[in-house]
Amino acid sequence: MELSERKKRILTAVVDSYIATAEPVGSKALAEKIGCSSATIRNEMSELTGMGYLEQPHTSAGRVPSPMGYRLYVNELMERQKLSEAEAAAINEKLARKNEQIEKLMAEVGQLTSAMTQYPAYALTMKPPVAVKRFDFIYVDANTFIVVALLTDNTVKNKLVHLPFSVHQEQITTLNSLFNANFTGVTDREITESIIRSTERAAGDTYGLVAVVASFTMECLAAARTAPMQVAGTSQLLSQPEFRDPDKAHALMSFISDGSRLMDDLPPAGMGSDGLRVTIGPENLAEELKDSSVVMASYDAGDGMRGYIGVVGPTRMDYSGVAAKLSYIAAGLSRLLAGTDAPEGLNNKLVLKESDRHE
Amino acid sequence: MELSERKKRILTAVVDSYIATAEPVGSKALAEKIGCSSATIRNEMSELTGMGYLEQPHTSAGRVPSPMGYRLYVNELMERQKLSEAEAAAINEKLARKNEQIEKLMAEVGQLTSAMTQYPAYALTMKPPVAVKRFDFIYVDANTFIVVALLTDNTVKNKLVHLPFSVHQEQITTLNSLFNANFTGVTDREITESIIRSTERAAGDTYGLVAVVASFTMECLAAARTAPMQVAGTSQLLSQPEFRDPDKAHALMSFISDGSRLMDDLPPAGMGSDGLRVTIGPENLAEELKDSSVVMASYDAGDGMRGYIGVVGPTRMDYSGVAAKLSYIAAGLSRLLAGTDAPEGLNNKLVLKESDRHE
C-alpha cells in the first residue's frame, strides 16, 4: 500500500530530524515544517506507527524511525545529495596521489572515507585468481640469487634466496627455464604435488631449490588473492551519542577492528544498480551489527577486480550524506584503478544530480 | 631523603591495590597487610601525601598514588614479574611463525602485544639509511621492462615500467649498466640533480627513462627508511574504568591511532639499561598523554636496526606485568630478527628472575 504524500513528508521529516539530533521527534516540532497542526501530525504519526514505520521509545516520548522506516527512507524518500565543491576537491586531491602499492592505497582510502564521513570505514579489494606470467632468476653471487615473478595482474613479486652452498650461474639459468615451463599460467590451486615432483626430477642437481621457489610462488599467488582488509577511524564511533555507553562502543569497535569478521558480512547479495548497498540494523547478519547500519559502495578495480568501501554507524546514520560521499570516492577509485569513468552506470549521475529542492 | 622501610611497604601496597581495583585505598584495608593499626597507617600515609607520593581525590576518600609515587614504584619498589609458562608459550608460538615481510610482522607483533597486555600497543622498526646494491633490468617486451633493485638491507624492490613507445633489449641493458654505475651505493639524500643529469646525458636515446627509474629508486630508499608504525588494540582502552568517559576515551584513542603523532613522543631520551622505558603521566611530552603512561621496550632488529614496542594505558597501569611481557616479547624479537640472545644484557635476566617473595 502506497503512503499518502503527507505521510511521506512526515516520515522524511522524522528521519531527517532524528538523524540530525538523535532525539525522538514530537508532533509540535513537525507542525511548522509540514504546515498543519500538531494534532493532525499526531494522527498521521499514530498511523505510521501502526504501519511499522515509526516507533515509540515510551508512551510519552516522540517518535523514532523503525528499521522499516529507515528502509523506506533510504529507498525512496531521501534526498540525493551532491557533494560540496570543497568536499569533492578534498577527495580528488587525496586520490590524485597515486599510490603504487595496493595495500597502502587501501589504507589511505579507508582513512579518507572515515575522515570524510565521520564514521568508521573499511576498504578492500577482491582479486580474481592470478598466475605467474614469467619468472626471472637473477644470479647475484655463488650463494645468492633473486627470483622475480611477474604475475598476470602485472604486479611483480620477488624473493632473495640465500643458500648454504654454492651454485653456478648456469644452474640458476636452468632453474629459470624450468619454472617458466612448469609454473607459469597456473593458479595457486592448480599447483599440485605432481607438478613439483616432476620439476624436481627434471632439475638435476638443483632439485633442492625447486621446493623453495615453488613455495615462494604459491605464497605469491595466495597473497595476491587474499584481500587485505583495511579498517580506519574506529574511534569515530565514540562521538556518536548512541555509543556513549562504553560497553556498547567496545563491543562494536572490537568487531569492526577485526577485519575478517567484518568481511563475512560483506557482499553476499547484491549491490544496488547504483553500486551502493545499505543494510539497516537487523538486516545485518552479524549479531554485533544488529543495532548498526552499513553503507557500502563497490568500485571497479580493473582487471576484473572488484573493490568495496564501506562505512559503519548507528542506524541513525546520515545515509544521504554518506551515500553521496561513498559514491564519489568509489567513482574516483574506479577511474584511478580501472580507468573507467562510470563503472556502475549511475555513480556519476548520482553524484552530479542536482539536489531536490528542500527547505 | 630515603623513605623508611615501612613507608615503602605502604606505598607499594597502595599502588598494587589501586592498580588492581582502580579504587582509592583507605587505611583500614592496608592495616592487615602491613601489620599495624589503621591509625599508624593514617599517620604514615599523611606523611607520604605531604612528600608528594600520594594524593587525595577529596578529603574523605582513600589515597591514590601520584605520578611521583608511581615513579618510585616503577624505579625501586615493584616486583619484577616472571611470565607464566602459558604466557611465555603463547608468545613464543606467535613469534615462531617467522614472517617474511617486516610490515606484516610488525602488525602481528602489535596485535600480540596488545592481546597479551590488554592495552593498546604499537610496534615499529627504525631502519638505518639504505642504498641500492645492484640493479637488474628485465626486458619483458618492446613496451615493458621490470626494474629490480637489491638494497643494502637485502630487501628487493621492483617496478614494472610500461612505455608508450618501443625500446630494444640493448637499450635496456645499457640503462642497466648506467644505473649500476651511478646509482648504487648512494643513500636517498645523496642522489642529487646533478647525478641524474649526468646519467641522462650518458643515456643517449633512452635519456627519457632515467628520470622514471631514478624516481623509483628514490621512492624505494625513502620507503625503506620510513618506519611503518603499527598500532593495535586501541579499543582495549574502553575496558579501563578511567576511560568510561567517552570524550576522554575518544581523545586518547584518536591520538594513539595516528601513528605519526605517537612517534613524536618516542625515544628522545634513553631506554633503561634493561631495554625498558616507562613514562608516567605528566612525564609524557604530548598533551594527550598527560594522564596516561607509556611502557616501551626496544629490541635489536639486526643490521643496526632498532625496534620499539610499546603499550599505552592509564597511569594506573599494571607496570610490573606489562614490563615483563614487553621484555619477553622484545627479547624474542631480538632473537628472531638479529639472532642475538640477550641484546639488552638484562632482558632475559629480568624475565627469568625469580619473583620476590610477597604475601
Next chain:
DNA sequence: TCTAGCACTCTTTTCCCTCGAGTGCTAATT
C-alpha cells in the same frame, strides 16, 4: 477532514536526606 483543548502518561531533573567510608586529631598506652 482538520484543529483546539485537555487530561493523562512517562521520563528527566532536581533536591534532599541518609549512609558509610575514611580522615585527622587527641588522649591513652606500650
Next chain:
DNA sequence: AATTAGCACTCGAGGGAAAAGAGTGCTAGA
C-alpha cells in the same frame, strides 16, 4: 617516642520523592 584506640567531622555516593516538561490520545467542535 612510637603506636593505638576512640571520636567527631567531611564529603561523596545512593536513594527516593517531588516537580518539571514533553508528548500523547482522545473528544468535541469548526
